Amino acid sequence: MSVGAVDIGTNSMRLLITDGVTEAGRWVEVTGLGRGVDSTGRLGDAEMERTIVELERFGRLMADHHVKRRGAMATSATRDASNRAGFMERVGEALGVMPEVIEGEREGELAYAGATADLAGDGYLVSDIGGGSTEFVTTDGAVSIDIGSVRLTDRILTDRPPGRDQMERARDHVLSLFSNLDVSGELVGVAGSWTNLAGMDLGLPAYDRERIHLHRVPAGSVTRITERLARLTVEETEAIPSLDRGRAPMILAGALIAGCVMDAVAAPHVIVSERDTLDGLAMELRGLT
Numbered sequence: 001m002s003v004g005a006v007d008i009g010t011n012s013m014r015l016l017i018t019d020g021v022t023e024a025g026r027w028v029e030v031t032g033l034g035r036g037v038d039s040t041g042r043l044g045d046a047e048m049e050r051t052i053v054e055l056e057r058f059g060r061l062m063a064d065h066h067v068k069r070r071g072a073m074a075t076s077a078t079r080d081a082s083n084r085a086g087f088m089e090r091v092g093e094a095l096g097v098m099p100e101v102i103e104g105e106r107e108g109e110l111a112y113a114g115a116t117a118d119l120a121g122d123g124y125l126v127s128d129i130g131g132g133s134t135e136f137v138t139t140d141g142a143v144s145i146d147i148g149s150v151r152l153t154d155r156i157l158t159d160r161p162p163g164r165d166q167m168e169r170a171r172d173h174v175l176s177l178f179s180n181l182d183v184s185g186e187l188v189g190v191a192g193s194w195t196n197l198a199g200m201d202l203g204l205p206a207y208d209r210e211r212i213h214l215h216r217v218p219a220g221s222v223t224r225i226t227e228r229l230a231r232l233t234v235e236e237t238e239a240i241p242s243l244d245r246g247r248a249p250m251i252l253a254g255a256l257i258a259g260c261v262m263d264a265v266a267a268p269h270v271i272v273s274e275r276d277t278l279d280g281l282a283m284e285l286r287g288l289t
Helices: 045-064 076-080 084-095 104-115 149-155 164-177 192-202 219-229 234-238 251-264 277-285
Strands: 003-008 012-018 023-030 069-074 124-129 134-138 141-145 186-190 215-218 269-273
Touching (some): 012 277, 023 045, 045 084, 069 076, 069 084, 069 277, 104 141, 104 277, 124 192, 124 251, 149 164, 149 251, 164 251, 192 215, 192 219, 192 251, 192 269, 219 251, 251 269
Parallel strands (some): 124 186, 186 269
Antiparallel strands (some): 003 012, 012 023
């Protein structure tokens, strides 16, 4: 059975169409839906319009591929926005299915199911760095913390390149939020911050999903990449060959959070998985979870 899974994230919109054996495709578009939500509590008009345009395209793609079952989830920015109701109605019309506004714990559970599908054994700790929140997930459950690449950029990392004081304040802020974590396991990183860090660690001439999937990134590499990004403007960041240009304004914050994750759980390396919440939702739609 062909299913279409849609992730309405804080920064990017994603679609996966699969029958479990063959993927018809994966589509990603950065629309910055959650920019400004941390300070205003509302989704911006321009960001909503950009997002609806892309979701209408996703709806047409699902129709063109004769998807039998559709599912959609909306994460941190949408659940935090006071004006989400009208937006959700438009999203439902665009996609042909009403999205579920999910809490961080459910987001984490879907991330774990997707991230570990290609890994043997258990004992993993999945880190999902989103635009608005970061999830830590084990087989015992999920912990969701309200900090992500968009939220940290809006709160502290407003300059590019940032000053030393901004970097120190950002790092101290994130580590304070992670200070009470009580989780362990071999670290697995999912979503755009981790996958783009893997691409930079590999020095890829262009984004390559197959090479990134299950690549191990040492903690020292994350530190070096973060220091490099901290010296660049947004325009200079956009020129990194393996990086999705739309992520350039937020990748420094994502990299800093990734380093803090590794420090908080004392991880010497991270296994980066290209399978995540989107795959978890697709598995659920196919009745596999």
